[in-house]
Amino acid sequence: MGKIRKYIRCPHCGFTNYTQSKYCIRCNLKIEMNYISIQKSFAFLITALVFYIPANIYPILQSNKLFESYTNTIISGIFELWNDGDYPIAVIVFLASVLIPILKFIILFYLNISVKSCKYLSLKKKLYKFIEISGPWSLLDVFVVFILAALIHFQYVSVIPQKAAVYFLLMVVFTILSSMSFDERLIGANCE
């Protein structure tokens, strides 16, 4: 802190201001960087993490056959798909509902705790780009559950989403909120 920033991108119009002014030259809106955004991003991230626990503990799907019905958690569902020989679907569900969410948690956690550090600036900017670009795709996570449901549907009378699906959706929403509230201009803001 304390060092003078060389330039700052306007969050409203994208114009690069080479100025110490608090307002954008082009659109006149406030361009001051928002350190509160880190606290917000962190709070949303913790919330997402908390929702991810019941999302894995509780059943996500109930599968009904004619005379029997049983439930699956995300993990047991993946194992079942794998054991049934549905390898590509098992892998997609694993990627979308386990690996990618955990990867995003780790990246957002790292960005949040290291935002004021001047190390690995280009890596951090790339990581943020990855989070930003993959944002809309997070909804894939939710779709996967329903694609899964539809696929299993052929074998079963009905497939009903369970409690964990709600927690999973909340986890996705709070991960998106966390990445949206992270002001990426803070990365390297006080570095030469």
Ligand SMILES: [Zn+2]
């Ligand atoms: Zn502007």
